[in-house]
Amino acid sequence: RINNYLDKLLDIKAQRQVRLTHLNQKLAQSNFSNDEKEEYIKELQRRETEYLRQLRIKITYSSFTPIATLGRGASGVVLLAKYKLDQKLYAVKVLRKNQVIERKQQDYLKLERDLMASSLSKYIVKFHSSFQDDQNLYLVMEYAPGGDLMGLLMREDKLPEQSAKFYTQELVEAFNDLHKHQIIYRDGKPDNILITLTGHIKLTDFGLSCQAQSLRQPEFCTCDNQVLQQNICQICKKPQQKQLHTHPRLKAFSTVGTLNYTAPEMFSKNGYSEKCDFWAVGCILFEMLFGYAPFATDSYRETKNKIIKNQQYLQIPAGVSPYCADFIRKLVCDPDKRMGYEQIKQHPWMKQVNNQPSFVPKLKNETDVQYFDQASPPIDVYAKSAFFVDNGEFAEFSQRYFPLTQIGKVTSPGKPSIKDLFVDMGVKKM
16 A cells, blocks of 8 residues: 555655646747746646645545435446535446446446546536445536436427537537547437536546447457567467457447437448437437437337338438538448538537527526436435455546646637646646
């Protein structure tokens, strides 16, 4: 434990130097005045000091006052809770350790945590902290009081075309921010699109996301140039395999996500790219406009068959503009014909987007959970806990991240925030 503590101190010091070096490089490339550069450096120093102060505070579940259960999933629940130290509301995702291991979700969970902690996109829920106890893992994140897009669709049934365009535009930008850093979301659906207090969207639940450089997780080593030590590859940490293949790049191979929004190429063995996320955009847009997913049936096999044969089965009802119908057809199609980000932005339907949301949550008070259809009193997170033997699988799970997901002070009008200067650092532990 002493060695782990010393390693952590050295890591904190190294990360401070990385951030300072990155900022100095950005400032050297800028045309800011010396006074403006000094302001950015002071802002970074202020955040470094605040970060060190926060690290001295131990966070446990008792640091929060649970208020309501917002939703339940296969591996855990999401609670609305108030952090006693700052009296702010957060969404707390509680996961059973034994269930995470049973489902082999450790790596996905780490990526989810790192994505939220990054400053990749303003459309990603912000990360506060992660911690654990004997039975559970806890992810503390930004709370979006407007519920999710699925809840809005259940209340409204359908949305006007302009409202649907607003959400589509923000969703496309969210996915593009991820794709620029070679992240494929893979679980686009209305349930994972949260609505903030101002009516804008935030992506949540990155448990199925993956980084394109390391998407395929084979059972054995498939590295071109193995560095072996006791038959274990030191590159990918997997056992040697007799027949070697290269690691795939910029493609994923696992069939994941929710069927109604799953792209046809995700069922093939040839892999798929980030364009699968834009298929989901088309399906979500269709559902916003017409009240149902384009290939939904009561049968898994029938739905899958319709998705694979989408050209045969896609039928767009009347009632939308010709440009909108064309936009859907160019997303809900096979990947070789599907639009990418630049084509989406240039499409005539995406012109003249109204940046003012048509729905803005109206809360009775800060703890009003009326927009969460499954909201209920807070559950006992320790109830029916299975005995768990910790073998170190979650040794690095508990984290506090450097506060770059907050915009903070801007030196003068028209100048980027310090957060903007760190966007291209990518998904890294800050």
